[in-house]
Amino acid sequence: MTQSAPPIGNASDSGQSDTDIAAACRVLARETDGLMQMAAALRAPARDGDDTPPLGETFTRAIAAFSTLAGRVVVTGIGKSGQIGRKIQSTLASTGTPSVFVHPSEASHGDLGMLQPGDAVLALSNSGETAELADIVAHTRRYGLLLVAITTRIESTLARAADIPLIIPDAPEACPMGLAPTTSSMMQLALGDALAVVLLERRGFSATEFSIFHPGGRLGTRLRRxxxxxxxxxxxxxxxxxxxxxxxxxxxxxxxxxxxxxxxxxxxxxxxxxxxxxxxxxxxxxxxxxxxxxxxxxxxxxxxxxxxxxxxxxxxxxxxxxxxxxxxxxxxxxxxxxxxxxxxxxxxx
Known part of the structure; x- marks a missing residue:
């Protein structure tokens, strides 16, 4: 005899479902709060006695630097920051900012050769102490390449080495243990999107140019003339x-x-x-x-x-x-x- 599969979503699960939905809403609320904190930080002026440069000031400096860049924005990061970095790089490239992702470990084994004069590095690390970034950071210092960092700690090694540190608020992670990168990853991603879209608007990037970079799929179809x-x-x-x-x-x-x-x-x-x-x-x-x-x-x-x-x-x-x-x-x-x-x-x- 074949055994039938258990029913999905029966009444006995309703209590667990309520608990699950409540947990999901808590995650969304914490990540939303992190984004709101970052938006407030972008608008906040400098404060006397505060060693952390205002995020709005460093953000506009990064935009000015990227918009006049002779080369590409080289995005790097490892772990969750690396995954977010890949998405940021993809968004930059598809909206008209030449960019490439370089894995920091691969950079230490030959891919540093991908960095050229005129490039800038956008490095992501929540803690700012990611050991794998050491070689690529040292390379930017040795050859005078612009280094922009996205991190939460101004006193970190990465922030202190960076020409332009983008310090995002150290908001609580949505993970109940406060360990899994959740809120911090969302904030990194949102700040990367903000960089890409502001650069797009500065450049006057048009729908025609967008369609050139998106010839396939539903989006490409919608952009056909x-x-x-x-x-x-x-x-x-x-x-x-x-x-x-x-x-x-x-x-x-x-x-x-x-x-x-x-x-x-x-x-x-x-x-x-x-x-x-x-x-x-x-x-x-x-x-x-x-x-x-x-x-x-x-x-x-x-x-x-x-x-x-x-x-x-x-x-x-x-x-x-x-x-x-x-x-x-x-x-x-x-x-x-x-x-x-x-x-x-x-x-x-």
């Missing part, structure tokens, strides 16, 4: 103001976009005819009725550099969503047409 998806050239359904209704029907049938653009003598789009427009005038003479007689002279259009997601928003913005958009250049000349099915196939919708 209309020009990447639109149909070009002879596939566009186009006519002139003098095109007869019969020819309009034939053009729309051949091209199957559910519409036809009307272009003037100057090549600019001056109107649009949709399936709905056709249905309303099918009782007219097919040869005597002209495109100019039935076209919409204020059609909704887009540009080639518009985000595909924004084009989809335009299509859905009206009470009756539209299925196709003509794409115009800066002079109003059609350069493509975009159908909602193109957006669906690309995963934008």
């Amino acid at each position: 209309v020009a990447d998806l639109m149909h070009r050239g002879g596939i566009m359904p186009l006519g002139t103001p003098d095109t007869s209704l019969r020819q309009v029907i034939m053009e729309m049938t051949r091209k199957a976009f559910g519409c036809m653009g009307v272009v003037g003598a100057d090549g600019r789009l001056c109107g649009l005819i949709t399936d709905g427009d056709l249905r309303r005038v099918l009782d007219r003479d097919l040869d005597l009725t002209r495109a100019a007689d039935i076209m919409n002279t204020e059609p909704l259009t887009t540009g080639p550099d518009v985000l595909a997601a924004e084009a989809l928003r335009l299509m859905n913005a009206r009470a009756r969503p539209i299925t196709s958009l003509f794409v115009l250049d800066g002079e109003g000349v059609p350069v493509g047409i975009l159908h909602v099915h193109d957006l669906l196939r690309a995963g934008v919708a």
Whole structure:
């Protein structure tokens, strides 16, 4: 006989579930408190008799240094600080700040050669006494590389060696024993995110640049441009103001976009005819009725550099969503047409 699996989440577990949820909320509360302490430290002015430089002052110094750096930000750390450091390095790189992660132990066995003139080191250590960082710290001192440290102790070896020590508040860990890096890791990560985002804003990093570094996955899809998806050239359904209704029907049938653009003598789009427009005038003479007689002279259009997601928003913005958009250049000349099915196939919708 096969033994059935025990039921999941039965009533007898409710008391334990309450305890678990309470513990989880305590973790979140302690980490949130640590982040709030760090935000307060960023705003706090210098205090007389305090040997710890204000976090806001050292943070702005680090931003100024990183934003004018000739080389890369070399991030390093070990253990939990190393894992956080890898994420910070990844965020820096993907938002336009050249960076690389160097493991401190590997640095001691040849990877110090990865550090080049013009680089800066961002070293993470909660205690500031991580022995494995000694060689990479010594290397920065020997070759005059900028050293920025994220730590909780101003009197630590790392903080005293650093050109710019970023001293985060020594907030209690969320671990009930106060041992497992939890709150401190969250604070390191948040400060790294703050560095990356402020540098992004200083640099004026655009969505276009962001898409270059994120070509794959859902994020890459959302950042695709209309020009990447639109149909070009002879596939566009186009006519002139003098095109007869019969020819309009034939053009729309051949091209199957559910519409036809009307272009003037100057090549600019001056109107649009949709399936709905056709249905309303099918009782007219097919040869005597002209495109100019039935076209919409204020059609909704887009540009080639518009985000595909924004084009989809335009299509859905009206009470009756539209299925196709003509794409115009800066002079109003059609350069493509975009159908909602193109957006669906690309995963934008």
